[in-house]
Amino acid sequence: MLDLRQLRYFSAVAETEHVGRAAEQLHISQSPLSRQIAQLEKNLGLTLFERSQQRIRLTRDGAIFLSEARALLRHADRLENLGRRLGRGEEGGLCIGYAADAMHTGVLPGALRRLQEESPGIHVALYSMPAAEQFEGLRQRSLDIALVREPPDRDDPVLRAAPLLEDPLLLVLPAGHPLAADETITAKDLDGQPWIAVEEPGDPVWRDTFVASCVASxxxxxxxxDAADPLTALGLVASGLGLALVQKSMVRGATDAVAVRALPWYEASVRLWAVWHHVDLRPVVAAFRETVLSAERELGEGPLPGGLSGGV
Known part of the structure; x- marks a missing residue:
């Protein structure tokens, strides 16, 4: 049986690559920490660390074990959170997993606002995590609902899903760019232009997918x-460093330093799905799911930055 305390010790040493610093972080002395790590390795029959006089670092097997250990610890934290809420009589508590798009499109904040208005006493815990971890959280019942960019497999025996919205991608370019004066922009106009690619978390081939979609268009x-998120991409575009494709919900708050254009010939969007366990154990979960599914998806209908309609 795995000892969660030992896993937390292991994770701390792996992150600091130093027993002394990990011990300070954990508020224990080095000797018992070293003994606990050694005991964990003995129990597993696995060498987790390469040790030298200068430093301690993970073995290849240790790195694989660390990834799973972190997932287990996150699940344990969520389970403890749930248990404490139940212990306080908060049967209406919710654990919600989400992708960043659920926040900046307004879907999750809007649903939480309605929840607070209708049931102000419900405690909500939010967890930002990859879709695969959200699905596992639903299966283990440590999450009540997941908001993700891709649904689970259609034949998944446990999970159910429904689409929430499609957030179309728009062209964002510096306000001073020559193309900013054109109401209509063609694919030929964009060929060879400097670009800022926006990463898609959890997708290891996102860059190849983006390039392929451009070439196909x-x-x-x-x-x-490469920008880690749409907001970063907008900032880089505003600084004149290139063009980017950013979802509609993000450009509403952009500055006059950028121009925005719709590209009717480039059909791409960011999708958002709600996912849940097929068995409802608590009425509050079903109620909140209905709130999410019925919420209005207002991405804004005002003029785009710089007074440009861009055909939207």
Missing amino acids: GFTPDIRL
């Missing part, structure tokens, strides 16, 4: 920078 992007 008739242009080849010259990717100069």
Whole structure:
């Protein structure tokens, strides 16, 4: 049987790569920490760390074990959170997993606002995590609902899903760019332009997918920078460093330093799905799911930044 305390010790040493610093972080002395790590390795029959006089670092097997250990510890934290809420009589508590898009599209904040208005006493715990971890959380019942960019497999025996919205991608370019004066932009206009590619968390081939979609639409992007998220991409575009494709919900708050155009010939969007366990154990979960599914998806209908309609 795995000892969660030992797993937490192991995770701390792996993160710091130093027993002394890990001991300070955990508020224990080095000797018992070293003994606990050694005991864990003995119990597993596995060498987790390579040790030298200068440092301690994970073995290849240790790195694989760390990934799973972190997932287990996160699940344990959520389970403890649930148990404490139940212990306090908060049967209406909710654990919600979400992707960043659920926040900036307004879907999750809107649903939480309605929940607070209708049931102000319900405690909500939010967890930002990859879709695969959200699905596992639903299966283990440590999450009540997941908001993700991709649904689970259709033949999944446990999980159910429903689409929430499609957030179309728009072209964002510096306000001073020559193309900013054009109401209509073609694929040929974009060929060879400097681009800022926006990462898709959890997708290891996101860059290849982006380039392939551009080529299929008739242009080849010259990717100069990778942005970790749409907001970062908007900032880089505003600084004149390239063009980007950003979902509609994000450009509403953009500055006059960027221009926005719809590309009717480039049909791509960011999708959001609600996913849940097929068995409802608590009425509050079903009620909140209905709130999410019925919520209005208002992405805004006002003019785009810089007074440009962009055909939207």
